Amino acid sequence: MDAVRLVELNAAYARIIDNERYEEWPGLFHDPCLYKVTTAENLATGLESGIIYADSRGMLEDRISALRQANIYERQRYRHIVGLPVVTTHSQDVAEVETSFLVVRIMRDGKMELFATGCYRDKVKPDANGALRFVERIVVCDGGRFDTLVAIPL
Amino acid sequence: MDAVRLVELNAAYARIIDNERYEEWPGLFHDPCLYKVTTAENLATGLESGIIYADSRGMLEDRISALRQANIYERQRYRHIVGLPVVTTHSQDVAEVETSFLVVRIMRDGKMELFATGCYRDKVKPDANGALRFVERIVVCDGGRFDTLVAIPL
């Protein structure tokens, strides 16, 4: 699978979130899909439960509706810096990919903080139109300090 | 426009600044040009005034002269981490491109801090020799806490 297209997918994902165009986010996934936010520690100890879990586009859309209603997006937003994708396995038309990320959180008063780092563990394949979309995106965070509600997608 | 060449332009831009070779910075722009540093908040509220504004190579060169005379460069420097460019529109030979960035400021005593994050909104086209140069680089910072004088180019 073309590295350039994987980079474009990652860049589009980050741009949608950082520009607060959250409604476009579910469209980057297949349906059904798997989106999960967890920590390296949870993974290592076999703790299956993640911080966030969704297995369909509908669930992703529900998250965004809840986010908009809670007006979380008015109080904070993110800036993603995404590393280069490493394709770990590649069969037929599904690629497994790992990509490092760093997220800075910006509060409305302009205060910035290093919010999260980690690794996206993805399964990616083209949709019917040939556009790359996520079958799975497991967001493995390095740190373990999260708000009980991580409302904005990582 | 070739993604690899956009990446090279961005890498060259960051390297010139991070290596404190500021005199080479104006050469990455067309003449006339537009270089502006502003914030997402300013843009959203339609506030036209940016933190920094220059519309010719001469103005960019003046900034660097002032920077050298003020000896600001002796007290701090930057490290840019630049994301992957997203080409948003592309007509004839001008590309509009958005690229996330993160800048760490390093003081002479070795203290580092997360200084700025944001998005470059660029218009890029080749010069007479075919080298990509900026027609416009609008530096949209996420945060709003800047020194009254942001002397080193972002």
Added chain:
Amino acid sequence: MDAVRLVELNAAYARIIDNERYEEWPGLFHDPCLYKVTTAENLATGLESGIIYADSRGMLEDRISALRQANIYERQRYRHIVGLPVVTTHSQDVAEVETSFLVVRIMRDGKMELFATGCYRDKVKPDANGALRFVERIVVCDGGRFDTLVAIPL
């Protein structure tokens, strides 16, 4: 030299360290080689002594053994965010490359901090199998505050 292959080499390097698979790290170097961690200030003042110095794979392997025995790896790990490589010179099959990096340190309790930024100054060439490997990797750190023992490779 293909930019994509340089990016892959950098991504593989970061992934090995961030996934704590340190034993695979020496394999990314030629033998003999040069691996050095130093600071911009040391370089500028001509101070030859770096923080870390190794000139063979064996020395790199010794570092990892020491790291494992000290159990440093149980207390902290890194997350690298690596920029785009800039090829500065390119003769025959050796490329000289500069690449910005940022490293976040994650402690076992989940605390994260911006640990180091800087520039990799590399000499890279293919090995007998055609795989790109480091002849030299000089890690030039921006800041100067290091633990007396920087145990995990940067």
